[in-house]
Amino acid sequence: MQKLWTTFVKDARLSYQGIYFYMEVGMAIIFVLVMLFAVPENFDRTQTFYALVEIEALKGELSELIADGGDHQVKFFDSRPALEQALAANRSAAGIHVHLQGQRPVLELVLQGHESESMKALLRSTLEGAMASQLPGYVDRTTVVTLETAPARLSDRVNLLPIYLVINVAFMGLFIIAAYVFLDKEEGVIKAFAVAPVQVWHYLVSKIIIMALMAVVVSTIVVISLVGFRINYPLLILAILAFNVFGSVLGLLITSFFDSMTKAMGALFFSVFVLMFGGFSYFMPWFSPAWIRLLPSYPMIFSFRELLLEQGDVAYVLQNIGLFIALSILLFIYTNYRFKKTLTV
Amino acid sequence: MIKVQGLYHSYTHDHVYAVKNANFEIAPGEIFGFLGPSGAGKSTTQGVMTGLLPLQQGVVQVAGYDMRLRQRELFNKIGVSFEQSNVYSKLTALENLEFYGKLFDVPTLDPMQLLHLVGLDGVAKNKAGTFSKGMKHRLTFIRSMLNNPAIWFLDEPTTGLDPAISRKIIEIVKDKNAEGATVFLTTHNMQVADELCHRVAFIIDGEIKLIDSPRNLKLQFGEKIVVVDHRVDDTTKREQFSLVKPDDMARLQTLLQTGKIEMMHTKEATLEEIFIQVTGRGLL
Numbered sequence: 001m002q003k004l005w006t007t008f009v010k011d012a013r014l015s016y017q018g019i020y021f022y023m024e025v026g027m028a029i030i031f032v033l034v035m036l037f038a039v040p041e042n043f044d045r046t047q048t049f050y051a052l053v054e055i056e057a058l059k060g061e062l063s064e065l066i067a068d069g070g071d072h073q074v075k076f077f078d079s080r081p082a083l084e085q086a087l088a089a090n091r092s093a094a095g096i097h098v099h100l101q102g103q104r105p106v107l108e109l110v111l112q113g114h115e116s117e118s119m120k121a122l123l124r125s126t127l128e129g130a131m132a133s134q135l136p137g138y139v140d141r142t143t144v145v146t147l148e149t150a151p152a153r154l155s156d157r158v159n160l161l162p163i164y165l166v167i168n169v170a171f172m173g174l175f176i177i178a179a180y181v182f183l184d185k186e187e188g189v190i191k192a193f194a195v196a197p198v199q200v201w202h203y204l205v206s207k208i209i210i211m212a213l214m215a216v217v218v219s220t221i222v223v224i225s226l227v228g229f230r231i232n233y234p235l236l237i238l239a240i241l242a243f244n245v246f247g248s249v250l251g252l253l254i255t256s257f258f259d260s261m262t263k264a265m266g267a268l269f270f271s272v273f274v275l276m277f278g279g280f281s282y283f284m285p286w287f288s289p290a291w292i293r294l295l296p297s298y299p300m301i302f303s304f305r306e307l308l309l310e311q312g313d314v315a316y317v318l319q320n321i322g323l324f325i326a327l328s329i330l331l332f333i334y335t336n337y338r339f340k341k342t343l344t345v
Numbered sequence: 346m347i348k349v350q351g352l353y354h355s356y357t358h359d360h361v362y363a364v365k366n367a368n369f370e371i372a373p374g375e376i377f378g379f380l381g382p383s384g385a386g387k388s389t390t391q392g393v394m395t396g397l398l399p400l401q402q403g404v405v406q407v408a409g410y411d412m413r414l415r416q417r418e419l420f421n422k423i424g425v426s427f428e429q430s431n432v433y434s435k436l437t438a439l440e441n442l443e444f445y446g447k448l449f450d451v452p453t454l455d456p457m458q459l460l461h462l463v464g465l466d467g468v469a470k471n472k473a474g475t476f477s478k479g480m481k482h483r484l485t486f487i488r489s490m491l492n493n494p495a496i497w498f499l500d501e502p503t504t505g506l507d508p509a510i511s512r513k514i515i516e517i518v519k520d521k522n523a524e525g526a527t528v529f530l531t532t533h534n535m536q537v538a539d540e541l542c543h544r545v546a547f548i549i550d551g552e553i554k555l556i557d558s559p560r561n562l563k564l565q566f567g568e569k570i571v572v573v574d575h576r577v578d579d580t581t582k583r584e585q586f587s588l589v590k591p592d593d594m595a596r597l598q599t600l601l602q603t604g605k606i607e608m609m610h611t612k613e614a615t616l617e618e619i620f621i622q623v624t625g626r627g628l629l
Contacts, residue, residue, distance in 0.1 A: 002447070003447070003448055006444065006447040006448060007448075010433070010436070010440075010444045013435070013436065013440070014433065014435050014436070017435045018435070187431060187432075187433070187434060188427065188429050188430070188431030189431050189432065189433055191397060191427060191431055192425075192427070192431050192432075192445070192485075192488065194396070194397055195395050195396065195397065195420055195423070195425040196420055196445060196448040196449070197417045197418060197419075197420040197421045197448060197449055197450055198417065198448050199417060340415075341399070
């Protein structure tokens with residue numbers, strides 16, 4: 001253990017003097033500043049409707065109908081050109097034109113063109129439903145049931161944090177640890193290390209510890225800055241350690257197949273790219289096929305999400321921590337074997 | 346101390362060998378020179394002997410350790426100085442030595458004394474990244490001495506150094522050898538090999554062409570020559586005479602009896618000339 005400590009102290013000194021440590025810290029500072037000062041706590045979801053109502057009696061009624069539908073607001077215009085001009089100026093607004101055709105009121109939905117078919121249908125049926133509810137004898141028999149009775153939600157700002165944590169904890173580590181190894185190869189010091197009475201795993205574990213410490217310190221500071229002290233920090237740190245070690249070991253394994261950063265870049269980039277597919281399911285919950293759920297990023301992102309929720313699923317987080325520890329051990333055994341064969345070849 | 350038998354090594358894992366059927370043994374306390382031009386297979390052989398390259402075929406034993414097993418304890422007994430300097434540029438010279446010193450399981454030499462030995466004690470606390478090529482080379486050299494190795498592998502130890510420092514390095518190697526260290530010297534510098542080595546091996550295209558002591562090689566291959574400067578019609582003329590060719594010997598005898606000799610000295614063949622004679626190739 002004394003040799004591991006000696007190697008770790010040396011690596012810590014080199015990291016402290018190297019560019020990657022400051023890159024990581026710099027990125028964290030920028031992320032916190034952007035999140036605190038540029039990203040609102042929650043995004044504005046108010047739907048603005050611009051309306052041209054040629055039947056004066058319906059104006060008040062339409063305002064009420066739209067307001068009843070949720071976070072909506074309505075603004076009236078006097079002419080079709082004015083309506084269209086306003087819509088052109090605000091690309092997120094939707095337009096409604098109510099006019100008479102003979103003796104019957106006709107409702108025309110004026111959209112921007114970028115709305116999806118489902119959004120068009122939703123707006124159309126919302127308005128039709130609202131109109132129908134005004135008919136004599138109408139009774140609303142629709143009930144809404146959700147499988148999750150009290151789905152927990154993160155604020156929009158904190159909702160971005162799991163993605164940042166996975167990028168910073170697992171996948172930046174993958175790149176940086178590879179850079180450290182290739183720097184050693186480039187300077188030739190890896191050869192000097194190889195002819196010293198130390199084990200290859202000393203070399204690997206020392207670098208893994210450096211990466212883990214860097215990830216814990218930087219990530220914890222970011223989470224405290226954005227969330228405060230309301231979450232389970234010991235569990236968060238455990239998760240950061242487990243996921244970071246997995247990323248570092250994966251980075252080392254990829255590194256063992258190449259002799260320079262330039263040659264390894266493609267494989268490293270490809271790995272991160274594929275692994276990040278888990279982020280799609282995070283932002284699009286309806287898109288989570290089995291192959292995405294099998295990628296490491298999926299359980300990592302959702303574990304961080306649970307950790308950030310006030311009533312998060314601790315069992316799910318612990319299960320994933322255990323899974324990644326087991327995976328890391330297996331991967332490390334193979335990586336160590338690979339490095340023994342290829343350290344100086 | 347070192348035994349190499351039927352060593353083959355291929356970087357491409359086929360029949361294109363960088364080293365072909367190398368066989369030699371090195372006795373304790375011997376300085377063994379491995380001489381050849383760049384790409385001859387010197388560093389590959391040393392790489393296998395120091396465990397930097399895997400042993401693919403043959404037998405290699407170093408200090409009683411079978412290199413096929415690659416036991417880490419071996420590295421407490423050997424020291425390796427590399428041709429390309431390889432020190433941590435962000436650490437000071439002293440930190441570099443202190444770090445490596447702590448990796449050994451045997452007592453190590455005082456880093457400051459080692460730095461003093463090669464004139465780097467004044468810059469002990471400067472980062473190695475600020476050093477000149479020669480300074481880095483000296484640091485790499487003394488790092489290989491930290492564990493007072495019983496077997497010392499030196500790859501081009503004087504390359505790129507100025508004459509004074511080269512002389513210092515040669516004297517250090519001689520001193521360590523006098524203390525009992527076995528030295529495996531890889532070089533293409535024949536003067537250094539001639540001065541230091543008890544035996545040399547000539548390697549070219551991965552094959553060892555010959556192994557013998559420099560003295561025996563000179564006796565076997567070198568032609569004794571006498572160089573004479575003498576006056577002819579108010580000018581000085583320089584002539585060479587072989588001491589083995591009868592014609593030359595007769596001409597020299599005549600000159601000694603009748604000529605006006607200004608200067609006369611014997612000249613031995615150099616290792617380099619012998620190398621060229623044996624291998625048909627130069628050293629660069």
